[in-house]
Amino acid sequence: MSLALHSASLYIQNKLHALAHSHLSVRIHDRNLVIYSLEREDETYRAVLTCFPGNEYMLCIANHRGGWQLIPQFGSIPELMSILTGKLAFTLTRWH
Numbered sequence: 001m002s003l004a005l006h007s008a009s010l011y012i013q014n015k016l017h018a019l020a021h022s023h024l025s026v027r028i029h030d031r032n033l034v035i036y037s038l039e040r041e042d043e044t045y046r047a048v049l050t051c052f053p054g055n056e057y058m059l060c061i062a063n064h065r066g067g068w069q070l071i072p073q074f075g076s077i078p079e080l081m082s083i084l085t086g087k088l089a090f091t092l093t094r095w096h
Helices: 003-018 077-085
Strands: 024-029 032-039 042-052 056-062 068-075
Touching: 003 024, 003 032, 003 042, 003 077, 042 077, 056 077, 068 077
Parallel strands: none
Antiparallel strands: 024 032, 032 042, 042 056, 056 068
């Protein structure tokens, strides 16, 4: 695991918890930072940030059926987290 991915996962987790998204967790899988929640004891993917050279990331969000939607934007973790927690905040809400 790279130090950059580890630092990015801590940043994301802290950002999510600061915004009261304590039901979400982050884990590293290969070059991906996976944001997920536990729904009825099953992992439900919410978003994935994939790392590319130069610490640029690509954002994908999960839809309600578990499919992936690519967000046509590359950027840094802070830039993409701003989009994810702003315009795309609906993907992070708690499911009941």
